[in-house]
Amino acid sequence: MTDPALAEALQRAVDASEDVRGRTSPNPPVGAVVLDAAGRIAGVGATQPPGGPHAEVMALRAAGERARGGTAVVTLEPCNHTGRTGPCTRALIDAGIATVYYAVPDPNPSAAGGAATLRAAGIVVHEGLGADVVAAGPLRAWLHRTRTGRPHVTWKYAATLDGRIAATDGTSRWISGPESRAIVHADRARLDAIVVGTGTVLADDPWLTARLPDGSLAPHQPLRVVVGTRDLPTRARVLDDAAPTLVLRTHDVDEVLDALTAHPDVLLEGGPRLAGAFLAARRIDRIQAYIAPVLLGDGLSAVRDAGVHTIAEAIRFRRERVETVGADVLITLVPDREQRSG
Incomplete structure (x- = not known):
């Protein structure tokens, strides 16, 4: 995977996150991009309004079978719990994703742990891609509220x-x-x-x-x-x-x-x-x-x-x-x- 391909995927994920900011609360406005095995963009997704699919699921739906053996670039660590929707970790595993890059870890204890679950399933996981951009951008308010309670x-x-x-x-x-x-x-x-x-x-x-x-x-x-x-x-x-x-x-x-x-x-x-x-x-x-x-x-x-x-x-x-x-x-x-x- 080339650096330009990852940089483009990250920017697309950040843009998708920004596009839904204000419409996802109390969930975070996450953006996700799926690259196929050749490194080409296969799907882009963002968190839907409460009760709807999360960003990873939307991107996987858009990618379809092209997700298998591919890479997911996500602005937030994939969630590891079942709420109104299933865990995004399970969706990534079932889709056959080989590698996951995410910007910032999930500070919510009930949803954290996604990276460990993905690694346990054999997926290569990288943390920190674009962390500063994401933390100061579309996830700024949600991260602040999760960490401080206000x-x-x-x-x-x-x-x-x-x-x-x-x-x-x-x-x-x-x-x-x-x-x-x-x-x-x-x-x-x-x-x-x-x-x-x-x-x-x-x-x-x-x-x-x-x-x-x-x-x-x-x-x-x-x-x-x-x-x-x-x-x-x-x-x-x-x-x-x-x-x-x-x-x-x-x-x-x-x-x-x-x-x-x-x-x-x-x-x-x-x-x-x-x-x-x-x-x-x-x-x-x-x-x-x-x-x-x-x-x-x-x-x-x-x-x-x-x-x-x-x-x-x-x-x-x-x-x-x-x-x-x-x-x-x-x-x-x-x-x-x-x-x-x-």
């Missing part, structure tokens, strides 16, 4: 160069450019939940839906979550039937996350106070900051009341990625676990 929270906001998310009169449309907004809607279509506060609903009446470039609703809509104790107008757009909505009458961050344990990939789009509460609770796992080449000089800041009173208490992040999106810059950050102060 959803992975990304705080997304758009701000000016001076850190303002709205002008002094409250207007904020549009700080970011159309390219940034298109990415946000594409991301929403792969999420499990979007969280805002009642203040955002009362001020902006957001719809919180994922929309296609033509303005129509995307096939998958995340759960809309509104946090706070204030009553919402009965005609608030977030209460319509375009997507499911959960109203949580609380200000406690961990109560919110406890209610979302079945939704591993959560986007925080709330205002500065809700962002501050999540930051103070150390419950932000990633920041996506869209910085526009705009200056306001005054207005609403991106965050308030984050529990920081001195520079030694600063909540520090490290850069994961910086990219240009139209006229904007998207900065992706993750917590600096060392929390160094300068």
Whole structure:
């Protein structure tokens, strides 16, 4: 098996995993590729919605008899247990697969052990192919939830160069450019939940839906979550039937996350106070900051009341990625676990 063939198979598996992200919970969005004995792609598959086949089964179905003597490339260690579907290890063994490459081991104790089962059946197994790409990509949220017991929270906001998310009169449309907004809607279509506060609903009446470039609703809509104790107008757009909505009458961050344990990939789009509460609770796992080449000089800041009173208490992040999106810059950050102060 040549390195280019494995690299192509891995990329196809990652792409398949990304395509179903948001539609498989509580199962992980896994991607799989089956290569025939000559190293040619014979089948590609991804995890189906709960109760449906897993990625390996879908790829094996597509490959048919070409799977025998072939290679499977999977983003997650094949499962070794019977739930609503049978174990993927058994499907791979029965199909006559000779070699399996997988990116990351399954951290779920009830499903782990697949590699050992495959080896016991005489299959050659390799761990770690594309592990960094997969762990930081489509499996990031599911892995985080499995390891910590709580959803992975990304705080997304758009701000000016001076850190303002709205002008002094409250207007904020549009700080970011159309390219940034298109990415946000594409991301929403792969999420499990979007969280805002009642203040955002009362001020902006957001719809919180994922929309296609033509303005129509995307096939998958995340759960809309509104946090706070204030009553919402009965005609608030977030209460319509375009997507499911959960109203949580609380200000406690961990109560919110406890209610979302079945939704591993959560986007925080709330205002500065809700962002501050999540930051103070150390419950932000990633920041996506869209910085526009705009200056306001005054207005609403991106965050308030984050529990920081001195520079030694600063909540520090490290850069994961910086990219240009139209006229904007998207900065992706993750917590600096060392929390160094300068």
